[in-house]
Amino acid sequence: MGRDAASCAPSATRTWRCTSTTWWTRCRRGSASEYRDLTVERYRADWKTQRIVERTLQIAIEACLDVASHVLADRGLRAPSTYAETFEILVQAGLMSPGLGRALVEMTGFGNVIVHEYTRIDAEVVVRILRERLEDFRRFETEALPWLQPNE
Numbered sequence: 001m002g003r004d005a006a007s008c009a010p011s012a013t014r015t016w017r018c019t020s021t022t023w024w025t026r027c028r029r030g031s032a033s034e035y036r037d038l039t040v041e042r043y044r045a046d047w048k049t050q051r052i053v054e055r056t057l058q059i060a061i062e063a064c065l066d067v068a069s070h071v072l073a074d075r076g077l078r079a080p081s082t083y084a085e086t087f088e089i090l091v092q093a094g095l096m097s098p099g100l101g102r103a104l105v106e107m108t109g110f111g112n113v114i115v116h117e118y119t120r121i122d123a124e125v126v127v128r129i130l131r132e133r134l135e136d137f138r139r140f141e142t143e144a145l146p147w148l149q150p151n152e
Contacts, residue, residue: 032056036130044123053126054114061111064104064140071095071147084108096143103136 035053043049068086072079077093080086084105091101110129113120 032060032130033134036134038127038130040123040127043127050121050126053130054118054121057126057129058111058114060137061107061114064137064144065108065111067140067144067148068104071144083112095147097139100136100139100143103133104140107133107136 032053035049038049038053043053065083065086068090069080071077072086072089075093075095077089080089087096087101087104087108090096091098096104107129110125
């Protein structure tokens with residue numbers, strides 16, 4: 001879970017403040033939403049589309065994990081032992097709604113499949129995420145933006 005040095009920098013108080021070229025702006029550049037109407041058959045038939053969609057989802061998931069990890073560290077919350085636990089800790093701390101926390105824990109599991117078990121990627125799961133779960137990333141943006149504001 002590394003920091004993107006081009007987009008985030010430590011402030012004087014050792015917390016990370018993300019600039020306008022941050023995680024979400026970068027994620028939106030390659031938005032998966034343009035593939036929302038993709039069918040399972042079209043996804044299976046086009047390896048280039050598979051790579052674009054899978055990589056875009058992977059980046060979105062990793063961006064959420066990066067921001068969440070920064071928040072845990074900035075607030076002195078316990079370190080997670082798994083990526084999924086990152087979101088569970090935010091829920092326990094009252095920083096994230098339980099529903100979004102569960103959704104991102106599931107999304108993290110999917111991200112692990114993309115990275116480590118790529119031969120098991122299920123086209124139906126990918127298409128379902130495109131149709132039904134992209135809003136989870138927007139919900140994360142809404143809930144995370146207050147965390148990233150400087151504490152003046």
